[in-house]
Amino acid sequence: MTSPLVVLVGPPGAGKSTVGALLADRLGVGYRDTDADIVATAGRPIAEIFIDEGEPHFRALERTAVRDALESHPGVLSLGGGAILDDGTRKLLAGLPVVFLDVQLADAVKRVGLDAPRPLLAVNPRKQWRELMERRRPLYTEVARAVISTAERTPAQVAEAILDALELRQAAGQTPPAAHREEQA
Ligand SMILES: Nc1ncnc2c1ncn2[C@@H]1O[C@H](COP(=O)(O)OP(=O)(O)OP(=O)(O)O)[C@@H](O)[C@H]1O
Numbered sequence: 001m002t003s004p005l006v007v008l009v010g011p012p013g014a015g016k017s018t019v020g021a022l023l024a025d026r027l028g029v030g031y032r033d034t035d036a037d038i039v040a041t042a043g044r045p046i047a048e049i050f051i052d053e054g055e056p057h058f059r060a061l062e063r064t065a066v067r068d069a070l071e072s073h074p075g076v077l078s079l080g081g082g083a084i085l086d087d088g089t090r091k092l093l094a095g096l097p098v099v100f101l102d103v104q105l106a107d108a109v110k111r112v113g114l115d116a117p118r119p120l121l122a123v124n125p126r127k128q129w130r131e132l133m134e135r136r137r138p139l140y141t142e143v144a145r146a147v148i149s150t151a152e153r154t155p156a157q158v159a160e161a162i163l164d165a166l167e168l169r170q171a172a173g174q175t176p177p178a179a180h181r182e183e184q185a
Pocket residue numbers: 010011012013014015016017018019080081111112150153154155158
C-alpha cells in the first residue's frame with residue numbers, strides 16, 4: 001500500500017488545490033483531489049449529485065473515493081471540504097500526515113467569493129460558511145497532524161510551512177525555491 005505523503009483538509013477557499021499542486025511540485029510527486037475523482041467516477045458534477053441523491057449519498061461516494069486514493073496515491077492528496085464530517089472517512093485518516101489548512105471567513109470570501117456553485121453555500125453564504133466552520137473546526141483539528149494558518153501567507157509560503165511541519169524538507173531538497181526566499185526577505 002502506498003499512502004500519500006501529505007493529505008490536505010480544510011474548508012472551501014483554504015487553498016487546498018493551489019497549495020496542493022505547489023507542494024506536489026516541490027516534492028516531485030503527483031497531485032490528486034478526491035472531488036475530481038468523484039466527478040470522474042460519477043460522470044456528473046458534485047452539485048448535481050447533492051441535489052439528486054442528497055448529502056449522505058455524496059458522503060458515501062466520497063468515503064469510497066478517499067479510501068481508494070489513500071490506497072493508491074503516493075503523492076499529495078486534497079479532500080473535499082466536508083469529507084471530515086463522515087465518521088468512516090475520519091477513521092481512514094487516523095495516523096496519516098493530514099494537514100488542516102486554516103482560513104478565516106474574510107480571506108475565504110476574498111479568495112473564492114463564495115459565489116461558485118457550492119451546494120452547501122447556496123443561500124446566505126457568509127452565514128453558512130461561518131456555521132459550517134464552527135461545526136467542522138473540531139473535526140479538522142481532530143484528524144490533523146499539523147494545523148497551518150493560511151492568513152498572510154502566499155500559497156508558496158503555505159507549502160513551505162507544510163514541509164517544515166511534517167519534516168518533509170529533506171524529501172523536497174533543503175533549500176526553499178528562489179521565489180520563496182525573495183518573499184521571506
Ligand atoms: N494563501 C493564499 N493567499 C491568497 N490567495 C490564495 C491562497 N491560497 C489560495 N488562494 C486563492 O484562493 C482561491 C481558492 O483556492 P483553492 O481553489 O486552492 O482553494 P480550495 O481549498 O481548493 O477550495 P475548494 O474547497 O473550493 O476546492 C484561488 O484563487 C487561489 O489562488
